[in-house]
Amino acid sequence: MAVSTAPKKLWFGMTTSERRNFFTGLTFISPWLLGFSLWTLYPLISSLRFSLTRYDLLRDPVFIGLRNYVEIFTEDPLFGTVTYNTLYYVGLSAPLGVASAFLLAILLNTEIRGRSAWRAIFFFPAIIPAFVTAMVWQFLLNVQYGAINGALQAIGLPIIPFIANPALAKPTLIMIHLWAQGNAMVIFLATLQDVPRSLYEAATVDGAGAWQKFKNITVPMCTPVILFNMVIALIYGFQNFTLPWLLTQGGPNSSTELYTLFLYRNAFEYLRMGKASALAWILFVVIVIFTIILFRTSERWVFYGSGDE
Amino acid sequence: MSVQATSTPQTVSATEQTLRKAPRWTIASVFGTILKYLLLTALAFSFLLPMFWMASSAVKDDAQVYTVPPVWFPNPAYPENFINAWATHDFNLYAFNTVFRYALPVTIGVTLSSAFVAYGFSRIQWKGRNIFFFVCLATMMVPFQVTMVPLFIIFKNFGWVNTFLPLVVPAFFGAPYFIFMLRQFFMGIPTELSDAARIDGANEFITMWRIILPLTKPALMVVALFTFMNTWNEYLGPLIYLRREEQYVLALGLESLRRTIASIANVALAYPYLMAVSTIITVPILIAFFLTQRTFIEGISLTGLKG
Numbered sequence: 001m002a003v004s005t006a007p008k009k010l011w012f013g014m015t016t017s018e019r020r021n022f023f024t025g026l027t028f029i030s031p032w033l034l035g036f037s038l039w040t041l042y043p044l045i046s047s048l049r050f051s052l053t054r055y056d057l058l059r060d061p062v063f064i065g066l067r068n069y070v071e072i073f074t075e076d077p078l079f080g081t082v083t084y085n086t087l088y089y090v091g092l093s094a095p096l097g098v099a100s101a102f103l104l105a106i107l108l109n110t111e112i113r114g115r116s117a118w119r120a121i122f123f124f125p126a127i128i129p130a131f132v133t134a135m136v137w138q139f140l141l142n143v144q145y146g147a148i149n150g151a152l153q154a155i156g157l158p159i160i161p162f163i164a165n166p167a168l169a170k171p172t173l174i175m176i177h178l179w180a181q182g183n184a185m186v187i188f189l190a191t192l193q194d195v196p197r198s199l200y201e202a203a204t205v206d207g208a209g210a211w212q213k214f215k216n217i218t219v220p221m222c223t224p225v226i227l228f229n230m231v232i233a234l235i236y237g238f239q240n241f242t243l244p245w246l247l248t249q250g251g252p253n254s255s256t257e258l259y260t261l262f263l264y265r266n267a268f269e270y271l272r273m274g275k276a277s278a279l280a281w282i283l284f285v286v287i288v289i290f291t292i293i294l295f296r297t298s299e300r301w302v303f304y305g306s307g308d309e
Numbered sequence: 310m311s312v313q314a315t316s317t318p319q320t321v322s323a324t325e326q327t328l329r330k331a332p333r334w335t336i337a338s339v340f341g342t343i344l345k346y347l348l349l350t351a352l353a354f355s356f357l358l359p360m361f362w363m364a365s366s367a368v369k370d371d372a373q374v375y376t377v378p379p380v381w382f383p384n385p386a387y388p389e390n391f392i393n394a395w396a397t398h399d400f401n402l403y404a405f406n407t408v409f410r411y412a413l414p415v416t417i418g419v420t421l422s423s424a425f426v427a428y429g430f431s432r433i434q435w436k437g438r439n440i441f442f443f444v445c446l447a448t449m450m451v452p453f454q455v456t457m458v459p460l461f462i463i464f465k466n467f468g469w470v471n472t473f474l475p476l477v478v479p480a481f482f483g484a485p486y487f488i489f490m491l492r493q494f495f496m497g498i499p500t501e502l503s504d505a506a507r508i509d510g511a512n513e514f515i516t517m518w519r520i521i522l523p524l525t526k527p528a529l530m531v532v533a534l535f536t537f538m539n540t541w542n543e544y545l546g547p548l549i550y551l552r553r554e555e556q557y558v559l560a561l562g563l564e565s566l567r568r569t570i571a572s573i574a575n576v577a578l579a580y581p582y583l584m585a586v587s588t589i590i591t592v593p594i595l596i597a598f599f600l601t602q603r604t605f606i607e608g609i610s611l612t613g614l615k616g
Contacts, residue, residue: 014436021435024513028429031422032445035482040448043459050459107349120599121353124360127594129542129560131567132587136359139366139580147362147379154378179356183535187490190527194497224493231446232486239452242544263454273458280455287450304496 051277061274068278078254078262086238086259088170093177094233098226101181105188106218119189126182134246137176138163163248166255173244173256184229191225192218223302231294238287259283360591367391367585374580387581394582395589397569402555403562410473411547411558412540418480419487419536420529426483427491428517432503442492449485453545461549475550476543480536487532494528495521534601538594559590 014022026033051068053061072079108119125133140146141162149159162172199217208216219226241260244250250257250265263283267276361381366374368386395401430442464475498521506516522529544560551557557565563586570579 018436021433022437025429025433025435025438028433028513029426029441029445029483031481032426032483032485032488033441035479036445036448039460039463039479039482040451040456043456043463044451046459046462047455104352107345110345112345112349116599118349118353120595122356123598124595125356127538127542127598128360128591129544129563129587131544131564132363132591133359135583135587136363140359140362145375145377145379147358147381150378179359186531190531193527224497228490228493231489232449235450238450260452260454263452267454276454280452283452284450284455287452288447291446291450 047277048281050274051281053274055273055277056271057273058271064274068275069282071275072278072282078257081254082257082259082262085170085255085257089173089240089258090234090237093174094230094237096174097177097181097233098184098229100178101184101229102188102222102226104181104185105192106214108185109189109192119186123182123186125180128180130242131246133176133180134243138247141172163256164252166251166253169248169252169256173247176243176247184233187225187229188222191222195221220303224304227294227298227302231291234290234294235287238283238290363584364588367394367581367588369581371578371580390578390581390585391589393578394566394585397582398562398565399554399557400559400562400586400589403557403559406556407541407558407560410556411476411543412537414473414477415480415540416533416536418477419484420533422481422483423487423532424491424522424525424529425517427488427495428513428521430488431492431495432498432517432521433513445483445485445488449489457549464550470550471552471556472550473556476546484536487536491525491528491532494525498524530601534598537597541590541594563587563590 012019050061052063052065054064054067055061104122108115108122112118128136140148143149143159143161143164146162148162152159161168163169195218199221200213203213203217239260240258241264244256244258245261245264248256250261259279260283263276263279266272266279365381365383368388368390369380369383370387373380373383426445430438430445460475461470464470467474469475469478502520502524503516506520511519542560543558544564547558547561548564551561554565563583566586567583570583
C-alpha cells in the first residue's frame with residue numbers, strides 16, 4: 001500500500017490506512033484482550049502482590065518484601081533438586097515428544113489400509129483423563145502385580161522397578177509422555193495433508209528420492225507447526241503436574257519432585273501461599289525466557305510459505 | 310496422484326511421462342511396506358496395552374486383579390460390573406451435565422472466539438500486532454497455580470461460584486493455545502486470496518467468514534474436537550466451582566467414586582468398578598474422534614491454490 005507522495009501522518013505517527021488497520025486488528029482481538037484483562041492480568045498482579053507477603057490463608061497477608069525470593073534461591077534445600085528434575089524432564093520430553101509425534105504422523109500419512117483405525121489407536125492415549133492414566137500406569141508398572149514386569153519375567157528378563165528406582169523414575173515419566181503424544185500427532189497429520197501435492201510431483205520429475213522429498217519438501221513445509229508443537233511442549237512440560245503427582249508423588253527420594261509439585265506442596269501442604277506465589281512467578285519468568293529463545297532461534301529454520309513464490 | 314491420460318501421445322507432458330515410467334512394485338517397496346506394517350503393529354500394541362488393561366480389569370473380580378502373573382483375559386468375566394459401577398452414582402446426570410452444560414458451550418465459545426481473534430493476529434497487518442500476540446502467548450506460560458486463587462476470589466465476588474459460569478464464560482474470550490494454532494494455519498493461506506476479496510469490496514469480517522474460515526475447516530474441527538475432549542476430561546475447574554452433586558460432571562463423579570471406595574476399607578470390586586466407569590467415560594471420545602477424523606485430517610488443502 002505504498003503511496004508515491006508522502007502520506008499524511010494523522011494519528012500517533014500512523015497513516016490513515018495504518019490507523020484503520022490498527023483499529024480493525026484491535027477489534028478482532030478484542031475478545032481476547034478483554035478476557036486477558038479480567039481473568040489473567042488482574043489475578044497475575046494479585047499473585048505478584050501475594051509473593052511479597054507471608055500468607056497462610058488463615059490470617060491476612062503480611063508484607064515481607066523480597067524475603068520469599070531470597071529464601072527460595074539461597075535457603076531452600078530442595079530448590080536445586082527440583083530445578084534439575086524439571087529441566088531434565090522438559091529438556092528430554094519436549095523434543096522427543098515432538099519428534100515422535102512427527103514421525104508417527106508421517107508413518108500414518110502414507111498409503112496404508114485402515115488408516116482411520118490406526119490413527120484412532122495412536123490418538124487414544126492422549127484423551128484418557130490424567131488420573132485414569134495415573135491409576136492404570138501405576139498398576140501396570142508395579143513390580144509385583146504389574147503386567148509389564150509380568151511379561152518381562154515370563155520371557156526370563158529381570159524385572160524393572162520403573163517407579164521404585166530413583167534413577168528410572170524420570171525416564172518412566174518421559175516414556176508415558178511419549179505414549180500420550182496423540183494431540184501433537186493429529187496436528188502434524190493435518191499439516192502433512194496441506195503440503196501441496198504439486199511440490200512432490202515436481203520433485204519426482206526432478207528425480208528426487210523419498211528421503212530427499214522428505215528433507216526438502218515435507219520438513220520445511222511443516223516447520224511452522226513444528227515450532228508450534230515445540231513451544232507448546234515446552235510450556236506445558238514446565239507446568240506438568242497431575243501425572244507425576246498422582247503416579248509418584250514426587251518420589252522416590254524426590255527424584256520426580258518437579259517444580260509444580262514443589263509449588264503445590266508449599267501452597268497447600270505447608271500453607272506458604274506467599275512463597276508459592278513467588279515460586280509461581282519464577283516459573284512464569286523461566287517459561288517466558290525459554291519461549292523467547294525458541295522463537296528467536298526459530299527464524300533461521302522456520303519457513304512461512306504462502307503458496308507460490 | 311491423479312495422472313490423466315491425454316488424447317494424443319504428443320500432448321503427454323513431461324511430468325506425466327516421468328510419473329508413468331516409475332514402476333509400481335519393487336522388491337524394496339514391498340519390503341518397506343511389510344516393515345511399515347510391522348512397525349505400526351508393534352507401536353499400536355504398546356499404545357493400546359494400558360487401555361486394554363483398563364477394559365479387561367473392568368470385568369474382573371478382586372482376586373483376578375491382584376493375581377500374579379497378571380490376568381489379561383479374565384475367565385470368568387463380569388460384564389455386569391459396568392452396569393453396577395455406573396449405578397453407584399448418578400452418572401447419567403453427570404454425563405448430561407458434562408455434555409450440555411459444560412463441554413458443548415465451551416467448545417462453541419472457544420472455536421468461534423479463537424478463530425475470530427486468530428484472524429486479527431494473522432490476516433491483518435497492523436502496528437503492535439506482534440506485541441499483543443506475544444502477550445497472548447505469554448498467558449499460556451502462566452502456570453495455573455499463579456491465577457487459581459485470585460480467580461476464585463474474583464468469581465466469588467461475582468456470585469458465580471456453584472454455577473457453570475466460571476467454566477463457560479471465559480471460553481468466549483479466546484483460548485491462547487488455539488489462537489496460536491489457528492494463527493499459524495491462517496498465515497499459511499496466500500495473501501492473494503485476501504487481496505482478491507478486498508478488491509471485490511469485501512471488508513475483513515466478510516473475508517474471514519466467507520473465505521478464510523471455509524478453507525481452514527480441518528483446523529477448526531481440530532480446535533472443536535480438542536476443546537470438547539479437554540472439557541470432557543477436565544477435573545480441576547469443576548472441582549473448584551461445582552460444589553453440589555447435581556452439578557457434577559463425569560470427572561467429578563469418577564473421583565467421587567474413588568473417594569467412596571477409598572474411605573470404606575476393603576470394598577469389594579473397588580478396582581474393577583473404577584476401571585469400568587473409566588472405560589465407559591473414555592468410549593464416547595474415541596467414537597467422536599473416529600467419526601470426525603476424516604473431516605479434518607483428509608480436509609481441503611489450505612493453500613487454496615493447487616499447483
